Amino acid sequence: MSNRHSPDEPSAPEYLLDSVSLLSKKWHPAVVRCLADSDGLGYSDIEDRLDGVSAKVLTDALEELxxxxxxxxxxxxxSPLRVNYTLTGRGKELDGIIDSLADWGETYLRNPDTEQVVLVADDDERFLTMHEAWLEDDYTVRTASDGEEALGSLDTDVGVVVLDRRMPGLSGEQVLDWIRTQGYDIRVVMVTAEEPNLDVLEINFDEYLTKPVLKDELRDVVADLFERREYGSQIQEYLALRSKQALLEAERSPQTLEESEEYQRLQERIDDLDATSEDIEAADPETLERITLQRQQ
Known part of the structure; x- marks a missing residue:
């Protein structure tokens, strides 16, 4: 028997079309999601949470649902009239479907302006492939196998760069200098097999990781750097300097640091920022804790 539809038959099951029709009404899914996050809400509570909905549209949506x-x-x-709206069992089931649709839309319909793009630059193919695989589930990942290719892949869409410090030809440090001179709003994590020395004080990175990097370590740092892009310039500088401070304290002896004028200036700048910037109080404490703990490991 043929399964083909006749020209007069709908191309989709009737109840699928009914479901799509119900969910395509702008405020219906919004009401379901609103109630899913509560134990029940009154009419005014729902109206307050759904910014932009008119009283008539909300009333019609509630009646149809x-x-x-x-x-x-x-x-x-x-007297006075007080009502409470809650999801039924089928409403809770529908909320799961709406949540899945939202996840699908975020993955495949996301506006490019909100897309999070990471550039991974490394001349070692093993690290390049591995770091790309660790990040590609959550970000749009571009790759570059040398400094010149990295520059060609950079634009204003890139939010974070995972940058190998030592690459043949144009080094990671030179790529970083170029990013800063161009004024890009890009956070950079420098990745290297070299043990950090006091020369890192002259490099304008946001984070510094030593190979081999752990998967969770890289993912945590990249997520943190995307969050930092929303901070003001003072708190971004403060967090970058704190990262350098923790890095050197983990790798160099206290005596070496005490004798370094560059390190003393670093500490003074951190103290100045900590004392003058109110924004630092708003920094995620987990970020500061992670910076310290990862250097102690």
Missing amino acids: QEYEIIEREELSQ
């Missing part, structure tokens, strides 16, 4: 037994309305009092 009640008709389909997706939500239920309980009258708490008559």
Whole structure:
């Protein structure tokens, strides 16, 4: 028997079209998601949470969702009139579907302006492939096998660069200098097999990782650097300097650091920022804790 539809038959099951029609109404999924995050809400509470919805549209949406037994309305009092809306069992099931649709849309329909792009630059093919694989589930990842290719891959869409410090030809440090001179709003994690020395004080990176880098370590740092892009310039500088401080304290003896004028200037700048910037108080404490702990490991 043929499974082909006749020209007069719909190309999709009837109930699928009904479901799409219900969910395509702008405020219906929003009401379901709103109620899913609560133990029940009154009419005014829902109206307050759904910015931009008119009273008539909200009333119509609530009535239709009640008709389909997706939500239920309980009258708490008559004078004054107080009602409470909650999801039914089928409403909770529908919320799971809406949540899955939202995840799908975020993955495949995301506006390029909100896309998070990471550039991984490393002349070692093993590290390049491995770091790309660790990040590609959460970010759009570009790769470059040398400094020249890295420069060709850079634009304003890139938010974070995972940059090998030592590459033949144009080094990672030279690529970093170019990024800073161009004024790009890009956070950079320098990755290298070399043990850090006091010369890192002259390099304008945000984070510094020593190979071999662990998967969770790299993922945590990249996520943190995307968050830092939302901070002001003072707190970005403060976090970068704190990273350098923790890095050197983990790798160099206290006596070596005490004798370094560059390190003393670093500490003085950190103290100045800590004392003058109110924004630092708003920094995620987990970020500061991670910077310290990763150097102690």
